[in-house]
Amino acid sequence: GNSVTQMEGPVTLSEEAFLTINCTYTATGYPSLFWYVQYPGEGLQLLLKATKADDKGSNKGFEATYRKETTSFHLEKGSVQVSDSAVYFCALSVGAGNNRKLIWGLGTSLAVNP
Amino acid sequence: ETGVTQTPRHLVMGMTNKKSLKCEQHLGHNAMYWYKQSAKKPLELMFVYNFKEQTENNSVPSRFSPECPNSSHLFLHLHTLQPEDSALYLCASSPDKFGQETQYFGPGTRLLVL
Numbered sequence: 001g002n003s004v005t006q007m008e009g010p011v012t013l014s015e016e017a018f019l020t021i022n023c024t025y026t027a028t029g030y031p032s033l034f035w036y037v038q039y040p041g042e043g044l045q046l047l048l049k050a051t052k053a054d055d056k057g058s059n060k061g062f063e064a065t066y067r068k069e070t071t072s073f074h075l076e077k078g079s080v081q082v083s084d085s086a087v088y089f090c091a092l093s094v095g096a097g098n099n100r101k102l103i104w105g106l107g108t109s110l111a112v113n114p
Numbered sequence: 115e116t117g118v119t120q121t122p123r124h125l126v127m128g129m130t131n132k133k134s135l136k137c138e139q140h141l142g143h144n145a146m147y148w149y150k151q152s153a154k155k156p157l158e159l160m161f162v163y164n165f166k167e168q169t170e171n172n173s174v175p176s177r178f179s180p181e182c183p184n185s186s187h188l189f190l191h192l193h194t195l196q197p198e199d200s201a202l203y204l205c206a207s208s209p210d211k212f213g214q215e216t217q218y219f220g221p222g223t224r225l226l227v228l
Contacts, residue, residue, distance in 0.1 A: 004156075043118065043204055043219030044157075089157070098169070098211065104157040 002027045006090050006105035013080055013112050021075040021108045023064075023090035031092040033057075033066050033073040038087045038107070047075075047088070080112045117141040118220035120205050126226045127195065135190040135223045137205030143218070145211045146188040148180060151202040151222070163188060164211040195227045 007022040025031065032051045036044040048057030053068035062077045075088060090105040118139045127133050139146065148160040162170035163182040177199075179191040188205055202224050206217040 041221065043120075043206070043221045044217075045219065046216060049216075100211070102159070102217075106154065106156055 002031070002092065002094050002101070002103045004090050004092055004103050004105040006088075006108050009087075009107075009109040011108060011110045013110070015082055015112055015114050016079045017112075019075070019077040019080045019084070019110070021088055021090075021110070023073045023075065023105060025071050025073065025090075025092050025103075027071075027092055027094050027103075029094060031094045033064070034091045034093070035062070035064055035073070035075050036089040036091060038089065040086070044089060080110075082112045082114050085110055085112045118205060118207055118218050120203075120220035120223050122223060123221065124224045124226075126228065127192070128228055129195060129197075131195075132191070132193040134192065135203055135205075135225075137188040137190075137220055139186055139188075139205075139207040139218070139220075141207060141218060143207035143209050144185050145208045146182060146185070147206040147208075147217065148188065148190055149204040149206065151204055157204075161190075162211060169211060192225075195225075197227050200225055200227045 003026050005024050034049045035047040037047045038044045048059040050057040050066035053066055056065045064073050064075045066073055087107045087109045089107045092103050095101050121136045145164045147162050150158040150160055159172050160174045161180045166182050177194050181189040202222045204222045205220040208217045
């Protein structure tokens with residue numbers, strides 16, 4: 001079946017540290033891959049996405065590359081800030097047309113200390 | 115500013131109460147969604163509306179009753195809930211159901227059932 005596996009949190013880092021949040025998936029066909037972020041007290045926001053193999057999504061200093069050979073979409077940022085403290089969700093979409101579905105990971109909580 | 119608003123932000127209710135959650139989107143989207151977010155669980159899609167028509171009901175108990183009077187408004191009517199229904203209820207919208215992956219979320223209603 002289709003599934004998304006994220007590394008368990010919480011992840012705690014100091015400001016300016018390098019961030020990696022792992023995400024791997026299983027899916028039939030050719031899924032699109034996404035990272036959403038949920039800041040405290042808010043709903044989810046799309047952070048970045050990639051729609052085909054080898055695509056790199058990027059936004060706000062975050063990057064993730066769609067790796068079909070390793071079925072992964074790891075989120076990275078070179079230098080985190082306190083304002084990056086949030087919960088990060090990896091997701092994939094499968095299917096076509098009216099049967100399209102979004103499959104969500106459990107989320108990884110990130111806390112960045114000054 | 116996500117363009118999707120939800121009221122109330124917090125709700126405490128007894129198991130015999132009846133209450134309603136409201137969602138409004140100001141983005142001109144045609145598809146709207148209700149999600150349930152519980153700790154340690156993936157995001158659960160509850161209902162999908164596309165052009166005011168319900169297109170998905172993911173085996174949600176009948177004590178949750180959605181209503182979509184127009185493309186901008188979505189309600190979730192609650193009655194005789196159980197304590198395990200306590201969660202964050204998120205509303206989302208997207209241009210149409212075929213573009214389901216690019217969703218815009220509201221801040222959620224934090225529900226506590228006593």
